[in-house]
Amino acid sequence: MGAGHTHKLYRHGVSRVxxxxxxxxxxxxxxxxxxxxxxxxxxxxxxxxxxxxxxxVVGAAxxxxxxxxxxLVLEVPFVAFAVLLPFVAEGPRTEVLGLWLSESGLWGAWxxxxxxxxxxxxxxxxxxxxxxxxxxxxxxRLRMPALLVQIASFMVRYGDVIADELRRMRxxxxxxxxxxxxxxxxxxxxxxxxALFIRSYERGERVHLAMVSRGYxxxxxxxxxxxxxxxxxxxxxxxxxxxxxxxxxxxxxx
Amino acid sequence: xxxxxxxxxxxxxxxxxDGHQALFGVDLTVERGERVAVLGPNGxxxxxxxxxxxxxxxxxxxxxxxxxxxxxKPNFAEIxxxxxxxxxxxxxxLFMPTVRDDVAFGPAxxxxxxxxxxxxxxxxxxxxxxxxxxxxxxxxxxFGQRRRVAVATVLAMEPDLLVLDxxxxxxxxxxxxxxxxxxxxxxxxxxxxxxxxxYALELCPRSVILGGGLIVADGPTKELLLDxxxxxxxxxxxxFGFDPGRx
Amino acid sequence: MHVPDGFIDAPVSLAAGAVAAGAVAVGxxxxxxxxxxxxxxxxxxxxxxxxxxxxxxxxxxxxxxxHLLGGALAAILVGPWTAVLCIAVVLLMQALLFADGxxxxxxxxxxxxxxxxxxxxYAVFRALLAVLPRGGGGRGGLGAAAFVAAALSxxxxxxxxxxxxxxxxxxxxxxxxxATAMVGVHLLxxxxxxxxxxxxxxxxxxxxxxLIHGAQGLRRPLELRTAAVARPGAGGGGGAGAxxxxxxxxxxxxxxxxxxxxxxxxxxxxxxxxxxxxxxRIWAAGAAASLVLAGIVSFYASSxxxxxxxxxxxxxxxxxxxxxxxxxxxLADYGVEDxxxxxxxxxxxxxxGVTATLAVGSGVFVVLRxxxxxxxxxxxGSDQGAGGVSAPPPATRQEG
Numbered sequence: 001m002g003a004g005h006t007h008k009l010y011r012h013g014v015s016r017v018x019x020x021x022x023x024x025x026x027x028x029x030x031x032x033x034x035x036x037x038x039x040x041x042x043x044x045x046x047x048x049x050x051x052x053x054x055x056x057v058v059g060a061a062x063x064x065x066x067x068x069x070x071x072l073v074l075e076v077p078f079v080a081f082a083v084l085l086p087f088v089a090e091g092p093r094t095e096v097l098g099l100w101l102s103e104s105g106l107w108g109a110w111x112x113x114x115x116x117x118x119x120x121x122x123x124x125x126x127x128x129x130x131x132x133x134x135x136x137x138x139x140x141r142l143r144m145p146a147l148l149v150q151i152a153s154f155m156v157r158y159g160d161v162i163a164d165e166l167r168r169m170r171x172x173x174x175x176x177x178x179x180x181x182x183x184x185x186x187x188x189x190x191x192x193x194x195a196l197f198i199r200s201y202e203r204g205e206r207v208h209l210a211m212v213s214r215g216y217x218x219x220x221x222x223x224x225x226x227x228x229x230x231x232x233x234x235x236x237x238x239x240x241x242x243x244x245x246x247x248x249x250x251x252x253x254x
Numbered sequence: 255x256x257x258x259x260x261x262x263x264x265x266x267x268x269x270x271x272d273g274h275q276a277l278f279g280v281d282l283t284v285e286r287g288e289r290v291a292v293l294g295p296n297g298x299x300x301x302x303x304x305x306x307x308x309x310x311x312x313x314x315x316x317x318x319x320x321x322x323x324x325x326x327k328p329n330f331a332e333i334x335x336x337x338x339x340x341x342x343x344x345x346x347x348l349f350m351p352t353v354r355d356d357v358a359f360g361p362a363x364x365x366x367x368x369x370x371x372x373x374x375x376x377x378x379x380x381x382x383x384x385x386x387x388x389x390x391x392x393x394x395x396x397f398g399q400r401r402r403v404a405v406a407t408v409l410a411m412e413p414d415l416l417v418l419d420x421x422x423x424x425x426x427x428x429x430x431x432x433x434x435x436x437x438x439x440x441x442x443x444x445x446x447x448x449x450x451x452x453y454a455l456e457l458c459p460r461s462v463i464l465g466g467g468l469i470v471a472d473g474p475t476k477e478l479l480l481d482x483x484x485x486x487x488x489x490x491x492x493x494f495g496f497d498p499g500r501x
Numbered sequence: 502m503h504v505p506d507g508f509i510d511a512p513v514s515l516a517a518g519a520v521a522a523g524a525v526a527v528g529x530x531x532x533x534x535x536x537x538x539x540x541x542x543x544x545x546x547x548x549x550x551x552x553x554x555x556x557x558x559x560x561x562x563x564x565x566x567x568h569l570l571g572g573a574l575a576a577i578l579v580g581p582w583t584a585v586l587c588i589a590v591v592l593l594m595q596a597l598l599f600a601d602g603x604x605x606x607x608x609x610x611x612x613x614x615x616x617x618x619x620x621x622x623y624a625v626f627r628a629l630l631a632v633l634p635r636g637g638g639g640r641g642g643l644g645a646a647a648f649v650a651a652a653l654s655x656x657x658x659x660x661x662x663x664x665x666x667x668x669x670x671x672x673x674x675x676x677x678x679x680a681t682a683m684v685g686v687h688l689l690x691x692x693x694x695x696x697x698x699x700x701x702x703x704x705x706x707x708x709x710x711x712l713i714h715g716a717q718g719l720r721r722p723l724e725l726r727t728a729a730v731a732r733p734g735a736g737g738g739g740g741a742g743a744x745x746x747x748x749x750x751x752x753x754x755x756x757x758x759x760x761x762x763x764x765x766x767x768x769x770x771x772x773x774x775x776x777x778x779x780x781x782r783i784w785a786a787g788a789a790a791s792l793v794l795a796g797i798v799s800f801y802a803s804s805x806x807x808x809x810x811x812x813x814x815x816x817x818x819x820x821x822x823x824x825x826x827x828x829x830x831x832l833a834d835y836g837v838e839d840x841x842x843x844x845x846x847x848x849x850x851x852x853x854g855v856t857a858t859l860a861v862g863s864g865v866f867v868v869l870r871x872x873x874x875x876x877x878x879x880x881x882g883s884d885q886g887a888g889g890v891s892a893p894p895p896a897t898r899q900e901g
Binding site for chain 1: 505506507508510511514515525526529532533538539540541542543544545546547548549550552553554556557558559560561569574578579586587589590591593594596597598599600603604605606671672674678696697699700701702703704705708709712
Binding site for chain 1: 308347
C-alpha cells in the first residue's frame with residue numbers, strides 16, 4: 001500500500017477501465033459479484049460465462065492476464081476448505097477416483113471455488129485499475145460517511161509509516177540477537193505491539209494537533225472535481241448487466 | 255501608539271494530564287519582525303511551550319497574546335491563522351494523500367476555494383522551491399523535501415508568526431542551508447525552537463534559553479553562545495570546531 | 502477469517518451487510534461522542550496500527566506462526582465504538598486493495614470480526630473489571646479481564662459464523678459439525694489471542710496507562726517557580742551569576758522525576774498479590790465454561806458416526822511470511838495463510854482437547870506474565886521518547 005497514488009495490487013495503465021470514475025467501478029464490481037453469488041451452482045456453464053466476461057474486462061483494461069492469475073493465490077486458504085467439503089458433507093455418496101465422497105459436498109466445493117475465484121478475480125481487477133486516492137474519492141461519492149472516508153485515508157496514509165516502524169523495531173530486535181522462536185518469546189513481541197500502539201496513538205494525537213493548527217474543525221475540505229457522464233455509467237454497467245442476463249438464464253434453466 | 259508585540263507570553267505554566275509539569279511560569283516578549291531562537295536541551299519543555307502559542311495546550315496558568323489577541327477559545331480560528339507552527343516530524347504534518355492537498359488544507363479549512371486556492375498553493379510551494387512536487391504523495395519525498403513542504407503548508411496560511419520546532423533536525427547540510435535561505439527570505443516574525451546552536455546563530459539575532467520549564471537567559475544569540483558556563487548549565491553544547499565569536 | 506464470496510448466500514450476505522452498516526453508523530456516533538473532532542486522525546492511526554499489528558508474526562511451533570486478530574485489543578485500548586470503526590475500515594481496505602475477503606462478504610466479515618468480537622470482548626472486559634478486586638491500582642484485574650475478554654471473543658465470533666452459516670451456508674455440512682470444529686479451533690486461537698492481547702495491554706498499561714480506554718489520568722496542582730533571567734548583554738556579572746543561581750532550579754527539575762514515578766515502581770510490587778489471586782479465579786471459571794461448552798458441543802457432534810471433523814481455518818492462525826523479490830512495501834509481506842486443522846472425535850476427546858489446550862494456554866500465559874514483569878522499565882524510556890510530543894522521558898530530565 002504505497003501511500004498516495006499506488007498500492008500493491010495497482011497496475012498503472014491507460015485504458016477506458018482505468019479512466020472510469022472509481023465509484024462507478026465499485027458499483028459495477030459489487031453488483032457483478034453479487035449476481036455471481038446469487039447464481040445457482042448447478043448452472044455450471046454460467047460460471048464459464050462469468051469467467052469469459054471477466055476476461056473481456058481484463059482485455060479492455062490491458063492488464064496482463066498473468067498478473068490476475070498470479071493474484072488468485074489469495075484464495076489458497078479456501079481452496080483447501082473446498083477440498084475438505086466432499087469428505088465432511090452430508091447426503092448420498094458417490095465414488096470419485098476410488099474415494100467415497102458426498103455428492104452435496106462436491107457441489108458445495110464447486111460452489112465455493114467457482115464463486116470465490118470469480119469474486120477474487122473481480123476484486124483484483126478493481127484494485128489493479130483503480131488508484132488509491134480515486135478509490136477513497138469513489139467511496140465518498142457513494143455516500144460513505146465522510147468520517148469513515150477520512151479514517152480510511154488516514155489509515156492509508158500512515159499504514160506504511162507504521163509498518164515501517166514495525167520493521168525498524170524488528171531490525172533493532174534482531175540486531176541485538178533476538179529472534180522470536182516460540183510462544184515463550186511472545187512477551188517481547190507483545191511489548192513491541194504495545195510500543196507500536198503507543199507510537200501510533202501519539203502520532204494520531206500529533207497529527208490532530210497539526211490539523212487543528214491549520215484550522216481543522218472536524219470536516220475535511222472536499223476536492224472533488226470531475227463529474228460522471230451517463231456514457232461512463234453505461235460502459236461500466238455492461239459487466240453486471242451481462243452477468244445478470246447469464247444469472248437469470250441460469251435460474252430459468254435449472 | 256505602538257502596535258502590540260507579535261508575541262507576549264506571561265507566567266505560563268502547564269502540567270500534562272499524567273501529572274508531569276513541563277512549564278513553570280514562562281515570560282517572553284517578541285517584537286514584530288524579530289527572529290528569536292528558543293534554545294534548550296531535550297525535555298526542557300520547548301515543544302510544550304510551542305503548543306501553547308496557538309492554543310492547542312492550555313488550561314494551566316498564565317497568558318499568551320499574539321499581536322495583542324489573547325489565545326483563548328473564541329479567538330482560536332484567527333489565532334491559528336496568525337500562528338503557523340511547523341512541527342518536528344513532517345510525517346505528522348503532512349497527513350493528506352498528496353502535497354497539493356496538504357498545502358491546500360489550511361486555506362481550504364479557512365474557506366478558500368477554486369482558482370484562488372490553487373494560486374495560493376502554488377505560491378506557497380514556490381516559496382520553498384517545491385512547486386514541481388505538487389502531485390506527489392508526501393511519503394515519496396526525501397526528509398528535507400518533506401520538511402520544506404511542511405513549511406509551505408504553514409506559509410499557505412500567510413501567518414504573522416512562524417514557529418519552527420527543531421527545523422534543522424535530520425536535515426543534511428544542503429537541505430539545512432536551503433531551509434535557512436527560505437526562512438531568511440520570509441517577511442514574518444519567526445520563533446525557532448532548537449538545540450542546534452550554529453543554526454540559531456545563523457538565523458536569529460536574539461535567543462532565549464528555556465531550562466527546567468522557565469526562561470533562564472535572554473540576549474543576543476552571539477553573546478549567549480559565548481557564555482560557556484551558562485550553556486553548560488543547560489546542557490547546550492557548541493559543536494566541535496565551531497567558534498561563535500568568529501561566525 | 503476473511504470469508505470469501507460465495508460462502509454465505511446472497512440474501513444473508515446482504516442482511517449481514519445491513520447489520521454491519523448499522524453497527525458502523527452507531528460506532529460513528531459513539532466515536533464522535535468519545536473523541537470529538539479527534540475521531541478521524543486517531544481512529545485512522547489506530548486502524549493503521551491494527552493493520553500493521555496483524556503483520557506481526559507470533560511463532561507457534563515448527564515454522565508455523567499466528568498473528569493477532571486485534572478486535573479485543575482495539576476494544577480494550579480505544580473503546581468499542583472506535584474499535585468497530587477501525588476494524589471495519591481495515592476490513593474494507595483489505596477487501597478493496599488486497600482482494601482479501603469477498604466484496605459481497607464484506608458485511609459478513611465486518612459483522613463477525615468487527616462487531617461480534619468487539620461487542621463480546623468489551624462487554625466481558627467491563628463486566629470483569631467491575632467484579633474483580635481493584636488491587637495494584639486495578640492492574641491485576643486489567644490483565645485478567647483482558648485475557649478472558651480476548652479468549653472469549655474469538656470463539657464467540659466462530660459461533661456467530663456458525664449462526665450465519667445456519668441461515669445462509671452454501672455447503673451441506675451438519676451444523677453441529679461446523680459448530681464443533683469452529684468453536685474447537687477457535688478456543689485454541691482464542692487462547693493465543695488472549696495471551697498476546699493481555700501482554701500488549703499490560704505493556705501499554707506500564708507506560709501510558711492513560712491511553713487505555715476508561716483509565717483515568719491523575720492531575721496534580723500546578724507549581725510556579727521563578728528564576729533570575731540571565732542577560733549576558735547587560736554585563737559579565739549577570740552571565741556568571743545566573744547559572745550559579747539556576748543550578749538549584751535544574752536540580753529541582755530533576756526532582757520531579759521521582760515524584761511522577763510512583764505509578765511505575767509501585768506496579769510490580771503491589772500488583773503481584775491481588776493479580777495472582779484474581780487471575781486464578783478467572784482462569785478456573787473460564788476453564789470450567791470451556792469444558793462444559795466443549796463437552797456439550799462435542800457430545801452432539803459425536804452422534805455422527807463418521808466423526809471426522811476438520812476445518813480449514815483461514816483464520817490466520819498460521820500465516821507464512823513470504824518475502825519475494827518484487828516486494829518493495831512492507832505490506833508485500835501480506836502473505837498467504839496456511840491451513841490448520843483439528844481433529845476431534847467424540848465428546849470425551851473434545852473435553853480432553855480443551856483441557857490440554859487450556860493447560861498449554863495458561864502455561865504460556867504464566868510464562869508471559871513472568872516475563873512482562875521486570876525488564877519493562879528499561880524499554881519504557883526509549884519507547885516513549887521516540888513517540889514523543891507529550892511527556893519527555895524522565896531520564897533526560899534528571900540529567901538536566
